[in-house]
Amino acid sequence: MSILVVGSVAFDSVETPFGKEDNILGGSATYFSTSASFFTDVQLVAVVGEDFPQEHVDFLGSRNIDLRGLSRVSGKTFHWKGKYGYDLNEAQTLETHLNVFADFKPRIPEEYSSADYLFLANIDPELQMEVLNQVTTPRIVACDTMNFWISSKRNALEKVLERVDIFIINEGEARQLSGEANLVKAARKILAMGAKTLIIKRGEYGVLMFSGSSIFAAPAYPLEEVFDPTGAGDTFAGGFMGYLANTGDASEKGIRQAIIFGSVMASFNVEDFSLNRLKRLNYKEIEERYRELKSMTHFIGIP
């Protein structure tokens, strides 16, 4: 089954302790859809400016991503500039130029409106709601958000959460949204807002999933070379949703497997700038790393 993603397609300028790249391909919807495309068909809704090169469009097309929802308007493409220190868990935003993204009104093409899987990437929760209103009967809706929306548009965000199945945020956002320092307490408060499943991303420490009374703890794949963490969260979400859509299995068992595939995808993505690593990735490598994570986490139970 196919996934619809609504988010940003952008240029990033990124500096890490290991290098510096300007105006490289980025954006939440870009990372998400490329990652998901390893597992299933993806339909993308986003906006770019006149400066967005055909080369990037061609790349997304080569991943079989349906681009009928990618509109090109006059003006410049969204541009994010950020920097990471040796603690690669947190980016420092240097500049944000919304450009054409400032007036983004996601219009879901008729052909997309019956999507079974929907991912609302990190955009204004009011826009997330507009998308929800245009997609008729999604089977699974997942969404992301960020500190900026939690503080500036909490009410709109809470309304979105009432209609979401899976909420995917990072540790700091979970603490901010709940007002709880303890993650177990934070998770309980957030689940009460609506989503059935909460996935908390903890960067190099992995992921915690809360669902009903169940908790799943997945480590991140331990990497020797982390080059650029940009897009890791969206790449995780893409692998996660992609696998769910591929199997149609949203049971606890299926969600746990999807989390591991998401973690694997994120682990590849951070090995290079932009989507460079995903561009040269194949499915065999994905499966191999999944198996490695399985063996890295295995221990014998007791009777």
Place this chain on the structure above:
Amino acid sequence: MSILVVGSVAFDSVETPFGKEDNILGGSATYFSTSASFFTDVQLVAVVGEDFPQEHVDFLGSRNIDLRGLSRVSGKTFHWKGKYGYDLNEAQTLETHLNVFADFKPRIPEEYSSADYLFLANIDPELQMEVLNQVTTPRIVACDTMNFWISSKRNALEKVLERVDIFIINEGEARQLSGEANLVKAARKILAMGAKTLIIKRGEYGVLMFSGSSIFAAPAYPLEEVFDPTGAGDTFAGGFMGYLANTGDASEKGIRQAIIFGSVMASFNVEDFSLNRLKRLNYKEIEERYRELKSMTHFIGIP
């Protein structure tokens, strides 16, 4: 088989966002031996002052800990005073009064010198070496250290590491000792110093174990109430070594299980000040939490 531990028995004064306690029982050897005593016999070598109350000695005795190596000398007992913020991963040391610990020269009682398992808690590496020289043929030696010794006595520490089987430190110490921000690189450099197995503690994020080319990632048990993290690392080490000594199985499989038992013990310990939670803990609860960690980390492999 029994374990010999050499470390501190101390008074702690601890402040956390949830409360404040003065002059409570603490010390690395105290936490370690109490935790290990749930699994095996423990022999303790440490020093206390005249102010150390019989009540604490009686408690340790009630855990069947062999106290022939606990010497009482004139002067005051080691006293540590520290504080934690909402980020419970790191303590801020407010005061350290070494007192009788300043002149501590560990003398291993004749009856202890053939110990099979030896844990060198966080003390001056020169003293750790003196202990090593007094224990004839230990099967497994594990040790801990801290930032202070890494910067002030690196050579002595490196000599100790050449004779150690299992090195248990926290994330920050691993980075400091190796000069590498990346933990996988850090682990490789540290393993080259001698220990066959390196266990890196990451507080609420769990543990990474490196051994040869194998990596094991274990999450911490997600707790809703973390009251006081003091002693978590030593309680982990006690559960870990205790289980190893109990089974005699130091294979990769046995070490992984021991890490989970260590994590379980640490998760109980942080639920209350001092050793209060361990004092009212029973083995059934330990096994139950082990099973919970097993189910929290389980996911289906792929063919």
